[in-house]
Amino acid sequence: MLNLMAAQPGVGTTLQVERRKSVRRVVAFPVWLDLGGSAQNGALRNISLGGAGLTVPPTVPLPGEFTMLLTRKGQASRRCRVIWRMSDQVGVEFCALDTESADPGVATVAPDVSVIDC
Numbered sequence: 001m002l003n004l005m006a007a008q009p010g011v012g013t014t015l016q017v018e019r020r021k022s023v024r025r026v027v028a029f030p031v032w033l034d035l036g037g038s039a040q041n042g043a044l045r046n047i048s049l050g051g052a053g054l055t056v057p058p059t060v061p062l063p064g065e066f067t068m069l070l071t072r073k074g075q076a077s078r079r080c081r082v083i084w085r086m087s088d089q090v091g092v093e094f095c096a097l098d099t100e101s102a103d104p105g106v107a108t109v110a111p112d113v114s115v116i117d118c
Contacts, residue, residue, distance in 0.1 A: 022049035033060075034067040034074070042090075044070075051083065051093040058088045065095065 029044040031054065040060050046053040056062065062082055070076040080092035 024048045024053075029070070032069040032072060032074075033062070034069055034077075035063060036066070039069075042068075044068075045089075051091065052078075052080070054090045054092060055088050056090050062090065068092070 024046045025048070026046050027044055031042045031044045033040045033042050033054075033056065040056065043055040044052055045055055052068070054068070062085065065079065065081050067074075068078050068080050070078070079095040081095055082090060083093050084091040
């Protein structure tokens with residue numbers, strides 16, 4: 001089934017094709033991005049089984065992959081790959097979990113989600 005949605009509700013008549021494989025949930029949670037030596041605050045704006053939409057200051061350079069921490073100390077996290085970026089909005093795809101090297105004392109979020117190998 002093809003799902004069409006307004007690009008910006010109330011602005012023009014532009015439609016875009018919804019490409020997500022699973023339903024997106026709109027949320028508003030703080031997140032911390034582990035950029036390999038430094039951490040950056042951000043906001044989780046929407047999430048689906050395969051990825052998420054984030055808000056990150058546009059001056060923050062993001063690597064192609066990073067770890068999104070859902071708690072300040074990292075007890076829950078997801079490895080992410082940047083798919084697109086427009087100003088302060090970033091779309092990421094979740095990477096597969098590396099269960100062999102994962103710390104057994106650290107919880108992960110929804111390990112059974114649809115993910116890709118990074």
